[in-house]
Amino acid sequence: MLDSCFYALQGRGMSATLDSLRRHELPGLARFELGEGGLIRLAVETLSAEAHIYLQGAHVTHFQPANSEAVLFLSRESLWEQGKAIRGGVPICFPWFGPRTGFPGSPAHGFARTSEWGVAEVMVDAGGTVTAVLELTSDDATRQLWPHDWILRHRVSIGSRLAMTLEVENRSETPIEFEEALHTYLAVQDARQVAVSGLSGVEYLDKVDGLKRKVQNAEPITIVGETDRVYLNTATTCEVDDLPGAQRLRVSKTGSATTVVWNPWVAKAAAMADFADDEWLEMVCIETANAGENTITLESGGVHRMQSAIEVLR
Numbered sequence: 001m002l003d004s005c006f007y008a009l010q011g012r013g014m015s016a017t018l019d020s021l022r023r024h025e026l027p028g029l030a031r032f033e034l035g036e037g038g039l040i041r042l043a044v045e046t047l048s049a050e051a052h053i054y055l056q057g058a059h060v061t062h063f064q065p066a067n068s069e070a071v072l073f074l075s076r077e078s079l080w081e082q083g084k085a086i087r088g089g090v091p092i093c094f095p096w097f098g099p100r101t102g103f104p105g106s107p108a109h110g111f112a113r114t115s116e117w118g119v120a121e122v123m124v125d126a127g128g129t130v131t132a133v134l135e136l137t138s139d140d141a142t143r144q145l146w147p148h149d150w151i152l153r154h155r156v157s158i159g160s161r162l163a164m165t166l167e168v169e170n171r172s173e174t175p176i177e178f179e180e181a182l183h184t185y186l187a188v189q190d191a192r193q194v195a196v197s198g199l200s201g202v203e204y205l206d207k208v209d210g211l212k213r214k215v216q217n218a219e220p221i222t223i224v225g226e227t228d229r230v231y232l233n234t235a236t237t238c239e240v241d242d243l244p245g246a247q248r249l250r251v252s253k254t255g256s257a258t259t260v261v262w263n264p265w266v267a268k269a270a271a272m273a274d275f276a277d278d279e280w281l282e283m284v285c286i287e288t289a290n291a292g293e294n295t296i297t298l299e300s301g302g303v304h305r306m307q308s309a310i311e312v313l314r
């Protein structure tokens with residue numbers, strides 16, 4: 001049952017065509033094109049930065065400020081198939097994070113990242129920042145998996161920094177409970193040299209040690225093996241350093257109480273079909289989320305916003 005409705009989900013919504021999207025384009029700044037695998041993406045090029053946003057999953061796959069290196073990791077083995085999650089960039093996890101407790105047939109990290117989103121608006125402000133607003137609305141296929149009515153809006157602003165706001169509007173008559181994440185893959189030169197600061201003293205669940213609850217004492221966090229930690233009740237900004245001379249990245253957030261730090265390391269990387277065996281060296285996930293005990297309860301008619309901003313510090 002769940003499998004069939006998940007496959008129904010995968011096929012839904014591929015209704016947009018390039019022609020139907022032209023009216024949203026900004027000449028010289030933002031245009032729709034066929035990206036990898038023939039999936040439609042918005043390509044943004046401004047004086048400040050360039051970016052790609054796929055309609056599938058409202059998935060930011062590329063962000064590169066002018067005079068900087070690309071900020072997001074994207075696997076060269078990613079599947080570029082309708083309904084299959086893209087490996088890298090900023091997948092959107094909703095309405096659950098990770099495997100869905102009690103529903104083994106449900107898609108990991110929910111269905112938002114494998115659905116095709118619609119385009120609500122593409123605009124540019126006086127400062128030259130381009131903002132795209134993509135929307136996903138509940139329908140029969142999603143209600144089969146998760147029996148609620150809602151609208152998601154993902155506002156992506158491409159300027160000197162990448163700012164993403166995931167907005168959830170509860171269109172149900174009753175409150176909804178959901179988890180969410182902007183599952184950001186940051187590009188690094190060497191994960192073994194990474195130093196993540198900003199989480200000192202924060203409690204976390206260690207997913208590589210039986211979900212034990214621990215406190216982050218050492219600062220900064222270094223990656224010395226498979227790392228999969230769900231930091232709870234934290235609103236802090238994180239900074240990521242790696243090789244000397246490489247760019248230092250900052251991930252700041254609002255509306256989020258969970259930060260996830262993940263690197264698959266050698267064995268997990270080798271087990272992932274859409275991830276090259278050595279790519280664990282090139283990435284670290286710093287995920288802006290609300291998960292576990294930070295699950296959101298949203299009243300009928302309510303709106304919740306979670307924002308993540310990523311910038312290059314040098």
Ligand code: TA6
Nearest residue numbers: 085098108109183228260262287
């Ligand atoms: O955020 C870390 C994590 O939950 C890991 O446990 C790992 O499963 C990762 O997400 C990737 O999940 P995916 O479903 O995209 O393969």
